[in-house]
Amino acid sequence: xxxxxxxxxxxxxxxxxxxxxxxxxxxxxxxxxxxxxxxxxxxxxxxxxxxxxxxxxxxxxxxxxxxxxxxxxxxxxxxxxxxxxxxxxxxxxxxxxxxxxxxxxxxxxxxxxxxxxxxxxxxxxxxxxxxxxxxxxxxxxxxxxxxxxxxxxxxxxxxxxxxxxxxxxxxxxxxxxxxxxxxxxxxxxxxxxxxxxxxxxxxxxxxxxxxxxxxxxxxxxxxxxxxxxxxxxxxxxxxxxxxxxxxxxxxxxxxxxxxxxxxxxxxxxxxxxxxxxxxxxxxxxxxxxxxxxxxxxxxxxxxxxxxxxxxxxxxxxxxxxxxxxxx
Amino acid sequence: xxxxxxxxxxxxxxxxxxxxxxxxxxxxxxxxxxxxxxxxxxxxxxxxxxxxxxxxxxxxxxxxxxxxxxxxxxxxxxxxxxxxxxxxxxxxxxxxxxxxxxxxxxxxxxxxxxxxxxxxxxxxxxxxxxxxxxxxxxxxxxxxxxxxxxxxxxxxxxxxxxxxxxxxxxxxxxxxxxxxxxxxxxxxxxxxxxxxxxxxxxxxxxxxxxxxxxxxxxxxxxxxxxxxxxxxxxxxxxxxxxxxxxxxxxxxxxxxxxxxxxxxxxxxxxxxxxxxxxxxxxxxxxxxxxxxxxxxxxxxxxxxxxxxxxxxxx
Numbered sequence: 045x046x047x048x049x050x051x052x053x054x055x056x057x058x059x060x061x062x063x064x065x066x067x068x069x070x071x072x073x074x075x076x077x078x079x080x081x082x083x084x085x086x087x088x089x090x091x092x093x094x095x096x097x098x099x100x101x102x103x104x105x106x107x108x109x110x111x112x113x114x115x116x117x118x119x120x121x122x123x124x125x126x127x128x129x130x131x132x133x134x135x136x137x138x139x140x141x142x143x144x145x146x147x148x149x150x151x152x153x154x155x156x157x158x159x160x161x162x163x164x165x166x167x168x169x170x171x172x173x174x175x176x177x178x179x180x181x182x183x184x185x186x187x188x189x190x191x192x193x194x195x196x197x198x199x200x201x202x203x204x205x206x207x208x209x210x211x212x213x214x215x216x217x218x219x220x221x222x223x224x225x226x227x228x229x230x231x232x233x234x235x236x237x238x239x240x241x242x243x244x245x246x247x248x249x250x251x252x253x254x255x256x257x258x259x260x261x262x263x264x265x266x267x268x269x270x271x272x273x274x275x276x277x278x279x280x281x282x283x284x285x286x287x288x289x290x291x292x293x294x295x296x297x298x299x300x301x302x303x304x305x306x307x308x309x310x311x312x313x314x315x316x317x318x319x320x321x322x323x324x325x326x327x328x329x330x331x332x333x334x335x336x337x338x339x340x341x342x343x344x345x346x347x348x349x350x351x352x353x354x355x356x357x358x359x360x361x362x363x364x365x366x367x368x369x370x371x
Numbered sequence: 372x373x374x375x376x377x378x379x380x381x382x383x384x385x386x387x388x389x390x391x392x393x394x395x396x397x398x399x400x401x402x403x404x405x406x407x408x409x410x411x412x413x414x415x416x417x418x419x420x421x422x423x424x425x426x427x428x429x430x431x432x433x434x435x436x437x438x439x440x441x442x443x444x445x446x447x448x449x450x451x452x453x454x455x456x457x458x459x460x461x462x463x464x465x466x467x468x469x470x471x472x473x474x475x476x477x478x479x480x481x482x483x484x485x486x487x488x489x490x491x492x493x494x495x496x497x498x499x500x501x502x503x504x505x506x507x508x509x510x511x512x513x514x515x516x517x518x519x520x521x522x523x524x525x526x527x528x529x530x531x532x533x534x535x536x537x538x539x540x541x542x543x544x545x546x547x548x549x550x551x552x553x554x555x556x557x558x559x560x561x562x563x564x565x566x567x568x569x570x571x572x573x574x575x576x577x578x579x580x581x582x583x584x585x586x587x588x589x590x591x592x593x594x595x596x597x598x599x600x601x602x603x604x605x606x607x608x609x610x611x612x613x614x615x616x617x618x619x620x621x622x623x624x625x626x627x628x629x630x631x632x633x634x635x636x637x638x639x640x641x642x643x644x645x646x647x648x649x650x651x652x653x654x655x656x657x658x659x660x661x662x663x664x665x666x667x668x669x670x671x672x673x674x675x676x677x678x679x680x681x682x683x684x685x
Binding site: 075077078080081082084085087088089091092094095096097098099100102103106163166169171175176177178179180181182183184186187188189190191193194195196197198199201203204206208209212213220240244248249251252293297300301303304307308322325326329330340343344347348350351354355358 | 397398400401404405407408409411412414415418426427428429430431488489491492494495496499500501502504507510511514515516517518519520521522523524525526528552553555556557559560563587588589613616617619620623624634635636638639641647649652653656659660663664666667668671672674675678
């Protein structure tokens with residue numbers, strides 16, 4: 045952050061006026077730091093303005109207007125105030141989707157966090173074959189969500205699924221169970237699949253956090269006779285807090301925006317049992333794009349609500365977990 | 372034998388026994404985790420090699436061969452024949468190769484843009500002094516919090532509007548850039564963050580030396596800083612590449628022509644909703660997994676290192 049100033053302080057400490065003068069001269073001759081900063085940052089800022097900030101504003105704007113007509117892009121839309129929101133909030137499917145998304149997010153993320161931390165503690169050790177084990181364990185994280193959905197749709201197939209097969213063999217089930225055709229079971233299955241996939245991502249982040257904790261803290265704790273559990277509670281957990289904050293934000297926001305998994309696994313069904321908010325939004329926007337009714341306007345309203353909830357979730361995390369003095 | 376000696380002996384034995392137990396538990400857990408992670412892939416591979424008659428039976432066969440004792444000799448007994456038929460059908464029915472190439476183009480270009488622009492911005496935010504630096508950093512990081520879906524509809528409308536105009540090739544439907552530009556923007560904050568964290572760790576003397584040797588600031592950037600930032604570049608490239616390879620919502624919306632679809636969309640749209648040709652689906656899925664598995668084996672160390680640099684020092 046303040047590296048350039050540290051550099052100059054070093055030089056002043058050296059007391060070499062000549063060096064300083066030469067440095068200043070080069071700065072004058074070529075380009076100032078500010079100019080360089082503007083040149084280096086402009087592309088990124090333009091990018092974010094065009095593809096991140098403008099669309100958000102446009103989504104909010106569109107949510108206050110009648111639908112957009114694809115065939116007649118020039119036809120002006122009409123301002124309707126909060127009408128789209130009224131329609132959204134009186135739609136039972138919207139509230140159902142909100143419930144599905146909240147359940148999916150707030151059940152899967154804490155479990156992933158605990159499993160991921162355990163896995164990271166396991167992977168922290170050096171052992172034979174670590175390289176392959178780590179690659180295999182991290183593989184689910186790299187797996188495309190929608191392909192993951194296809195894989196599990198086959199593994200959980202109502203008639204020939206291997207999960208049923210295994211459960212029958214060990215005696216838990218007596219016949220194949222149609223996990224994805226029962227509303228409750230489908231939601232639990234979807235949540236479990238995401239835990240399977242993302243625990244490895246959590247482990248990755250936790251591994252990074254663990255490796256930033258200096259070893260000498262553990263050494264001195266051991267010399268003081270602290271048990272493993274004490275070391276974990278009094279060193280690992282507090283120092284891991286910033287990592288946990290990052291992990292929670294990194295996982296909660298995508299989980300709240302789940303789309304590929306329900307799309308590929310169940311298509312949102314049975315009924316609407318696994319229709320998440322984003323799946324609802326996508327269906328609202330693209331499956332009924334009438335000129336005045338619903339369509340992009342309703343989709344935009346739903347997207348705006350998702351944005352608001354995501355920001356509130358992020359804010360709550362930062363407010364409860366952020367400790368500026370830790371680092 | 373003195374008291375001390377015997378005490379030392381027993382405690383050593385105990386330690387050894389405890390060690391063996393601990394080691395067994397440790398390797399057991401690792402093995403369990405590896406199995407849980409990789410079993411679905413094994414099952415997909417096995418299913419893709421099964422003939423249709425074996426695919427739709429219950430219970431399923433877990434191995435193509437078993438070992439039985441015949442006439443006192445252990446012999447391999449075939450449970451079912453392995454076949455590549457599903458792969459042939461998958462490749463004939465759908466342009467799986469095309470999908471993979473499309474994904475590779477989109478993901479590589481996205482990674483390239485994020486590495487270049489992320490390094491530039493990360494350098495400025497880490498090493499240069501300028502007003503409103505913190506505000507700029509916060510604006511960039513804030514973009515991470517914005518849900519993708521809230522950017523989908525406006526960008527889709529834009530793509531429709533630009534269709535057929537001079538901007539069509541940059542941001543129309545069925546254009547690679549139509550995916551590359553949004554993906555690059557979505558991952559940009561992450562790239563900037565990795566580079567900024569990495570540059571923060573570099574000693575200031577590096578640049579001073581360059582400036583004193585007569586290089587300009589820009590010269591320092593290109594001749595000194597960029598060459599030493601290879602690790603950050605690799606990490607950013609890998610993580611952005613995986614993101615772009617995996618993305619689904621935008622790819623589904625923007626690529627309506629079959630020949631432009633990425634692998635995720637191609638596979639998601641394989642087969643109907645009610646009558647799924649699982650033999651060919653599993654073959655296509657396995658083909659899509661091979662590059663990823665190679666990728667993970669080659670780059671996992673870089674990924675872990677990069678996370679350490681980016682997240683650990685957040």
